[in-house]
Amino acid sequence: MVLLIIGTVVIQLTWAENTGDTKVDLMEGFQAALTHLTTDKRIWLVGISQSLFEGSMYTFVFMWTPQLEETNITGDKLPYGTVFAIFMVSCMIGSTCVGMLGRWKQAREYMVYVFLVAALALFPAASGMGFVAQLLGFCVFEGCVGVYFPTWGSLRSEVVPEECRSAIMNLFRVPLNFIVVCILINIDTLTGSAVFTMCFMGLLASAACQLLLNQQLQKAEQERATASGKEETQELMDDAAETALDILGIGEAPHEV
Numbered sequence: 423m424v425l426l427i428i429g430t431v432v433i434q435l436t437w438a439e440n441t442g443d444t445k446v447d448l449m450e451g452f453q454a455a456l457t458h459l460t461t462d463k464r465i466w467l468v469g470i471s472q473s474l475f476e477g478s479m480y481t482f483v484f485m486w487t488p489q490l491e492e493t494n495i496t497g498d499k500l501p502y503g504t505v506f507a508i509f510m511v512s513c514m515i516g517s518t519c520v521g522m523l524g525r526w527k528q529a530r531e532y533m534v535y536v537f538l539v540a541a542l543a544l545f546p547a548a549s550g551m552g553f554v555a556q557l558l559g560f561c562v563f564e565g566c567v568g569v570y571f572p573t574w575g576s577l578r579s580e581v582v583p584e585e586c587r588s589a590i591m592n593l594f595r596v597p598l599n600f601i602v603v604c605i606l607i608n609i610d611t612l613t614g615s616a617v618f619t620m621c622f623m624g625l626l627a628s629a630a631c632q633l634l635l636n637q638q639l640q641k642a643e644q645e646r647a648t649a650s651g652k653e654e655t656q657e658l659m660d661d662a663a664e665t666a667l668d669i670l671g672i673g674e675a676p677h678e679v
Contacts, residue, residue, distance in 0.1 A: 454585065454586040454589070455586040455589035455590045455593060458582075458583055458586060458590065459590065459593075462581075463638075464581045464635055464638050464639070465581055465582055465590060467581075467631045467632070467634055467635040467638070468577075468578055468581050468582060468635060469590065469591075469593070469594035470594075470627075470628070470631045471533075471537070471628045471631040471632050471635070472574065472578070472591075472594060472598070473594050473595075473597045473598040473601065474601075474624040474625065474627055474628040474631075475537065475540070475570060475624075475625065475628045476598050477597075477598050477601035477602055477621075477624060478540070478544070478621035478624050478625050478628075479567055479570075480598075480602045481601070481602060481605050481617060481620075481621055482544070482560070482563065482621065484602075484605075484606065484609075485614060485617055485618065486509075486560055487502065488614060489547055489556065489614040489618070490505065490553065490556065490557065490560075492614055493552060493553040493556055494553060495552070495553045505557070508561060509560065509561065509564040510564075512561040512562070512564035512565045512568065513564045513565065513567050513568035514568060515565055515568060516564065516565035516566060516567065516568025516569040516570075517568040517569065517571070517572055518568075519565075519568075519569060520569055520572050520573055523569065523573075529573050529576060529577045530577055530580075530632070530635060530636045530639050531636055532573075533569075533570075533573060533574075533577065533632050533636075534629055534632045534633050534636060536566050536569050536570065536573075537566075537625055537626075537628045537629035537632055538625075538626075538629045539562065539566055540562075540563050540566035540567075540625050541622050541625035541626045541628075541629065542559075542562075543559040543560070543562035543563035543566065544559060544560075544563055544618050544621050544622050544625065545559065545622055546558075546559040547559060547560070547614065547615065547618035548615055548618040548619040548621070548622045549615070550615045578591075580639070581635070581639075601624070605617060605620070
């Protein structure tokens with residue numbers, strides 16, 4: 423505590439305030455974000471996938487304790503610290519697998535499978551299975567969370583323009599917070615299985631959005647490749663025509679001596 427107070431005083435007295443770019447107009451940023459949202463549906467797919475997955479993730483944070491307690495078959499108090507440590511190890515394992523998944527498929531492709539696996543991982547809790555099945559499912563879900571965070575930033579940067587990325591992502595945090603708050607407000611009237619059923623359905627919808635996003639990005643790549651191939655073909659044809667004219671002596675007239 424003493425070191426914390428000393429550090430706070432030193433920072434307050436010696437560090438200058440980082441105000442960022444004060445010339446940026448907040449309304450202009452949101453207007454640019456709305457313009458991109460109305461013209462590029464891929465941004466909507468990214469935002470919906472993110473909101474549904476993270477909404478399920480934050481709901482899981484609140485719900486895993488009472489859910490495991492409800493199905494506790496030991497009769498003793500659960501070692502929550504140990505269970506939480508197992509979840510963190512599962513998350514770390516998921517993050518470690520990102521490199522291996524990247525060698526298997528592109529991020530936009532394997533995230534479809536990650537969202538599907540995350541949905542299936544919550545199915546034991548949604549269907550009211552036993553303690554062991556739910557605990558294993560929660561570990562798998564945490565592994566998917568570990569894959570999600572290092573992957574999603576790079577995938578999001580491919581779709582959302584950098585100049586208004588923060589504004590767009592803040593807009594999509596509104597439905598994310600709405601989902602979590604609505605569940606927490608009605609937590610007394612909802613059973614654990616009902617809550618996890620909603621998370622299960624949300625993750626399936628997230629996988630569907632990611633599948634559509636993957637198709638859109640593949641289509642854009644093919645269009646760029648086709649356009650690039652046409653340009654290269656035209657350049658080759660121009661070079662061949664110039665070479666043929668030079669061989670036939672129809673090129674530029676020689677300079678007079």
